[in-house]
Amino acid sequence: MKPSGRKMPFSALGAYTVLYLALLYLPVLFLPLFSFNDSIYIAFPLQGFTLSWYEEMAQNTAMLNALKNSIKVGVVVAIVSTILGTMSAKAFTRYRVPYETPLKAFIAVPLVIPLIILGISLLVVFSGANMSLSLFTIGVGHVVICVPFSMLVMISRLEGFDKGLEEAAQDLGETPWMTFWRVTFPLAMPGIIASLLLCFTISFDEFLLAFFLSGDESTLPIYIWSQLRFPTKLPSVLALGSCILILSVLMVVLAEWSRRIGVSPTGKGP
Amino acid sequence: MTDETASTGGAAAGDETGRRGLRIAQDTKRSLTLLSPTLILLILALAFPILVLIVLSFWTQTGMSLTPGFTTENYEAFFQKRIYYMLLLRSIENSAMVAALTVILAYPAAYFVAFRIKRRKVLWLILITLPFWTSYLLRIFAWKVILGYNGVINSGLIQVGLIDEPLTFLLNNRQAVVVTLAHAWAAFAILPIYVSLEKIDRSLLEAAADLGENPLWSFLRVTLPLSLPGVIAAALLVFIPTVGDYVAPKLVGGNNGLMIGNIVQTQFGRGNNWPLGAAISIISMLVITGIVCSFLLLVHQAKRRLA
Numbered sequence: 111m112k113p114s115g116r117k118m119p120f121s122a123l124g125a126y127t128v129l130y131l132a133l134l135y136l137p138v139l140f141l142p143l144f145s146f147n148d149s150i151y152i153a154f155p156l157q158g159f160t161l162s163w164y165e166e167m168a169q170n171t172a173m174l175n176a177l178k179n180s181i182k183v184g185v186v187v188a189i190v191s192t193i194l195g196t197m198s199a200k201a202f203t204r205y206r207v208p209y210e211t212p213l214k215a216f217i218a219v220p221l222v223i224p225l226i227i228l229g230i231s232l233l234v235v236f237s238g239a240n241m242s243l244s245l246f247t248i249g250v251g252h253v254v255i256c257v258p259f260s261m262l263v264m265i266s267r268l269e270g271f272d273k274g275l276e277e278a279a280q281d282l283g284e285t286p287w288m289t290f291w292r293v294t295f296p297l298a299m300p301g302i303i304a305s306l307l308l309c310f311t312i313s314f315d316e317f318l319l320a321f322f323l324s325g326d327e328s329t330l331p332i333y334i335w336s337q338l339r340f341p342t343k344l345p346s347v348l349a350l351g352s353c354i355l356i357l358s359v360l361m362v363v364l365a366e367w368s369r370r371i372g373v374s375p376t377g378k379g380p
Numbered sequence: 381m382t383d384e385t386a387s388t389g390g391a392a393a394g395d396e397t398g399r400r401g402l403r404i405a406q407d408t409k410r411s412l413t414l415l416s417p418t419l420i421l422l423i424l425a426l427a428f429p430i431l432v433l434i435v436l437s438f439w440t441q442t443g444m445s446l447t448p449g450f451t452t453e454n455y456e457a458f459f460q461k462r463i464y465y466m467l468l469l470r471s472i473e474n475s476a477m478v479a480a481l482t483v484i485l486a487y488p489a490a491y492f493v494a495f496r497i498k499r500r501k502v503l504w505l506i507l508i509t510l511p512f513w514t515s516y517l518l519r520i521f522a523w524k525v526i527l528g529y530n531g532v533i534n535s536g537l538i539q540v541g542l543i544d545e546p547l548t549f550l551l552n553n554r555q556a557v558v559v560t561l562a563h564a565w566a567a568f569a570i571l572p573i574y575v576s577l578e579k580i581d582r583s584l585l586e587a588a589a590d591l592g593e594n595p596l597w598s599f600l601r602v603t604l605p606l607s608l609p610g611v612i613a614a615a616l617l618v619f620i621p622t623v624g625d626y627v628a629p630k631l632v633g634g635n636n637g638l639m640i641g642n643i644v645q646t647q648f649g650r651g652n653n654w655p656l657g658a659a660i661s662i663i664s665m666l667v668i669t670g671i672v673c674s675f676l677l678l679v680h681q682a683k684r685r686l687a
Binding site for chain 1: 407408410412414415417421425426427429430432436485486489491493496507508511513514515517518521523525526530531535539566616620621623625626631641648658664665668
């Protein structure tokens with residue numbers, strides 16, 4: 111269907127894209143590779159296969175503690191951000207919002223503000239208010255950067271299904287709250303799951319805000335950062351990194367899958 | 381929005397207008413109720429802190445105690461000590477290079493997925509964006525592993541016998557920072573470009589081909605201009621956050637690769653001069669905003685001249 115003479119560009123472009131993908135993946139794949147290497151030095155030649163770095167990792171209580179903190183913060187941040195993001199998305203897609211563009215832009219500001227500036231300004235406010243830094247202060251920072259992501263995911267989901275279903279429910283006498291609960295919520299569910307997973311992943315990986323806003327208890331990225339200075343600790347950090355890698359990949363694939371189900375044009379809803 | 385209905389006139393229509401006006405008022409109220417928790421949070425945890433940062437930048441600090449007041453000495457210090465000024469300039473240069481590099485490298489790949497892939501586009505997109513979702517810290521750290529003195533490249537090359545001594549120019553300089561950031565943000569650039577390419581009406585390209593344009597010309601005159609919004613979005617999405625990056629310069633930049641984020645962090649840590657750190661942040665933010673605005677203005681004017 112395309113004009114002739116396009117066979118060559120296809121293969122050249124295709125080859126480039128494959129090379130591009132390889133370059134994206136290669137640096138990251140060195141982490142799992144050396145996490146199985148039986149040497150304290152991260153260098154070629156490989157010295158043989160070992161699982162001892164994974165064992166060392168599993169016995170490291172400080173790390174497990176940080177992991178627990180990260181999960182705690184991530185879960186709360188995901189839930190709070192998704193609630194806020196869903197409410198905002200509903201306002202923008204279903205009702206007339208006064209000053210719609212400036213308000214949307216305001217909510218999207220965290221997407222473009224350098225994190226270091228958000229981090230220090232929150233630090234200044236928290237210390238000015240005599241609030242001691244804790245997992246809570248990290249969580250506040252994370253919610254601020256997660257809400258716009260959640261809102262964007264939810265807007266695309268809410269725009270994806272028929273508004274008529276909600277209107278029908280309202281015409282049949284359902285209250286707005288019950289309409290939300292019985293119509294909007296089930297239809298928006300895949301979007302909500304996607305938002306929860308994405309917000310969790312963002313919070314779980316976030317370093318810079320946590321760096322400024324953490325108190326005595328550290329999250330996993332903070333712990334990893336503290337370990338990067340010690341060469342002897344590196345192999346078990348690599349083991350940990352490989353586990354995180356697999357987990358993140360799993361979460362994103364799940365989120366993507368969840369975001370896309372049920373939005374096919376054939377309109378097969380849950 | 382109400383005036384168009386008001387102009388219809390008549391008793392029945394007037395009633396209709398009233399009901400519609402009520403509905404709009406109700407709509408507005410509901411939408412604001414739904415938005416208020418988010419807006420309150422962002423006012424308290426985003427707008428207010430930035431305001432406080434601005435105020436703080438006019439204060440002074442002696443030892444551990446902050447002195448409220450209004451002094452411009454922090455701003456003067458920024459321009460008097462060349463180091464701050466130079467570091468901001470270098471950060472901007474670095475990020476501009478990173479943005480250019482990511483956009484140029486991502487464009488052909490985005491083009492390939494948008495125009496050449498017919499089925500399973502989603503799979504390709506997921507494949508391309510996956511590395512972006514893995515830990516940022518580890519993606520940066522991976523480059524330290526690769527470029528380091530005993531790193532992957534050096535030990536690999538020694539193993540093969542190409543070099544006898546590890547190469548020292550790989551790590552601890554600006555180039556390392558730029559390459560590392562370009563890799564870490566690559567996936568961020570490809571999505572906006574892909575979306576803008578995907579949106580292009582295919583019949584325009586067919587029309588160009590039917591009119592005898594060769595593929596290169598139709599790319600330069602149809603596809604590229606139409607995908608420009610995506611390219612601009614991608615460049616800005618990479619440029620803005622990387623100017624303030626702290627991790628990459630710290631891990632792979634060494635002393636020669638420091639960026640403005642590192643100086644800001646120092647003022648809030650060891651250097652312990654919060655007002656100065658605040659002033660540096662505010663100046664950086666203003667400069668970044670200025671650059672972004674003039675960039676957008678330039679693009680806008682160039683577009684108008686071409687049209």
